[in-house]
Each structure stands twice: as structure tokens, then as C-alpha cells.
Amino acid sequence: MLYPGLTPLDLIGPLQVMCGLETVEAMFGVQPRHHVVVVAEQVDDVPTDTPVRIAAPTLLDEVPEPDVVVVPGGGAPTLRQLTNPALLDYLRQVDRSAEVVASVCTGSLLLAGAGLLQGRRATTHWAYHRFLDRLGATYVPQRWVEDGRYLTGAGVSAGIDAALRLAARLTSDDLARAVQLGIEYDPHPPHGGIDWSGVDRDMLAERVQAVAEQALGADPTMLARLLG
């Protein structure tokens, strides 16, 4: 799914993986179990946190019972969705039938805001970890976290890893590996991985508080809940 203002890599990473799964299923003559759709409240293009706009071709109402849902994240616009009953109601509705409920980055705050992660282990963008806890989940600092039907990915780029895990879960390790080869996902960050021993996950606390205040000024109750 998508919504206005999201971080597009949160959406496009998993989307490219899941569309790759359709491609390799066709190549290998495997009967496809799933079909990828992208849903939104509107089919017009919406802004993102980059210069491009993105349009989903399908409305939320057209896919009331998906087998899998993936919720992308973002900054203030994502927190603003915590006060959007249409989106939260949709998440509660699909949760009743979905085999896997997934998120990338702060998308997990929307799952938690919909009440789906109560008491569950989950992850989110490192800078937003306290918001996840305050919405009733337990933050786990991993690339992705699986707790039953819930698969949550860490910040932004983690959606690629989480989606490859999702592809394996829905099909097989072999097909997931073929998707990985198709998108040539053999990562080599020029400066190596992140050295977490040098990262204080609260170092942006003031900044994310300002993001929350910007997003939720009109909803003091939700704002107080996030700020603890």
C-alpha cells in the first residue's frame, strides 16, 4: 500500500522483490500463489518525501482480503496517518484474513497504531524505536523481526531484506534466491555495514519529537501517547 508523503524506497524495495517473485515463478513454471497489487485511498499520484510522485492503480476497497499486506513508512506524513481512520480501519480489516502482515521502517507504527502489535516483538527505523514501544510493541534492533504473522522490517532499505524473507516464506528459499539474483542484490556498501556500537538510538530524539509535533499537532492525545 501507499499513502501521501511516504518514503518511496520503503515501498519500492519490497515491490521490486515481490514483482520479481512473479517473474521467477513464471520462468520456473511454478504456479503463482500470489499476484502483486498496490493499493491506496486514491488512484491519483501522491507526493513522496522525494521529488517524485507515485500512483497506485488500485483502491483499498478493491482488495478487502489480501493474503499479505506491506505497509511502508516515512517521516511526519506517516505519523499523520496515525489519525487517519480509513487507513487504520483498513489495516484492522486485512489483519483478520492476512497470512502475513508486514511493514517497513515506521510503517510498523501504523500497524501498532491500529492495535495489531500489542505485546508483540517488532522493529522500525532506529530513530523511532521509542514510538514503537509507546504504541504497545516491543522494539527489537534487528534487520527484520517475525512474531507470528507479523513481519516488520527496520528502516527504509531493510524492506529489501524483509521482502526476500517474505518471498522465501511464501514460496521457497530457492525462489527467493532467484529473485535476489534477478535484482542483483549482492550488497556492498562502500563504507561497510553500520557499526551500531557507535550509534546512540536516541541521538535524534529531539528531531523525531519535532517530527511528531509537526504531524500530530491537531491530535494532542495521539501526540502525548507517542511522546510518553
Next chain:
Amino acid sequence: MLYPGLTPLDLIGPLQVMCGLETVEAMFGVQPRHHVVVVAEQVDDVPTDTPVRIAAPTLLDEVPEPDVVVVPGGGAPTLRQLTNPALLDYLRQVDRSAEVVASVCTGSLLLAGAGLLQGRRATTHWAYHRFLDRLGATYVPQRWVEDGRYLTGAGVSAGIDAALRLAARLTSDDLARAVQLGIEYDPHPPHGGIDWSGVDRDMLAERVQAVAEQALGADPTMLARLLG
């Protein structure tokens, strides 16, 4: 830049990195040297090789002399751009002033088709490596390849790594690392990296030939050039 039918991760990976660079420059009080724009032949949204459509806000003509250009790739629709004089002319034009000319995946075939990679070391999606050679470049099987002003990335997801390298080149290693932390790029593919010893880069030769025939049926000269 974008064009109809592209692989969106080729665009969005580098775009998220370069927009992240703007963010960390602002956080660190660094005078920004660059501003990110996304250009296309049209400002209407265009299809991608996934269900979403993407719209660039800016026309090619509005940015005649960018400091950096990044060209994304894709399948048949990308090869079709090899016969689009407007796009190839734009690439030749920006090449005259650009400090860095970059590509992701088969985007390098467009740089080569515009005549910019003659005799240069470059990379592309592994399955398309012979097309790159036949367009006058020398394929190098690396995550990204730098030859003078030309920075080419391997398939699809490699755009993230190549863009972090670009960010470091334009600013500093420290700022590139801050961008990496911002997009939480600490990759952990669930099945590890790609084991290239088990990959025959010609194993999809028939498939990519069919892609070329589909794309370039109307231009037998270009088709013959690609198929060698």
C-alpha cells in the same frame, strides 16, 4: 531521470540516497553543493515494470546542464530508449558539462548507446553484459565501476551502493556514512550475498535476446548491433 517502463528501484534507490544527502547536509549545517531534481520527457506519470506509476516534476529541457545525471535501467522499455533521439541527445548534452555521469543496471546501455562509454570500463545488470560490450564499453563484473567521470552500477539494487559512493565523491565519507545510517542501510540478505561461482552470466542469453527483439523490432540496425 526517468522514462516509461523503467525498473523503479533503479531510480528510487539512488534518489533516496541523494535526498538523504540533502537532509544530512542540512542537519550538519553543511552548505549544500547540490539540489536533487528528477527529470523526464513528460511531467505526467509513466508506467514502470511494477504496478505503480511514477511522475517526475521537471522536464529534461529545464535542466540542460546538471552537475550529475543518474540513468536508471529496466528491461525492454529501456532498450526501446536506445531508439529515442530525445533521450540520447539529452545524455550527450549533459555529458558535456556533468562532473559525474552515472547509471544503474541497464541504464549503462543508454549511456553506451549515446556513445559515452566508448572504450570505457563499465558495468550493467549481469544478464545484459554482452549488450554493454557490443555497444562499445568493456563490461566489468563489479558492484559499481568508476572510469573517469563515469560511474556505472550493476543490476537494480546496486544503485544504492553506487549512489553512496557518489555521495562520498560529491561530499565526504562522513556525510555518505550519515546518509547510510539515515536509510538504515545495513544489508543482511536472508540467504547471504550472491555466490557468483554458481552463476553463468550467459544463462539468460535467450531471454535477453527475446527482450531485445521485443524492444527493437522496428530498428533492425540497433537490434543487430546488440545481438552481435
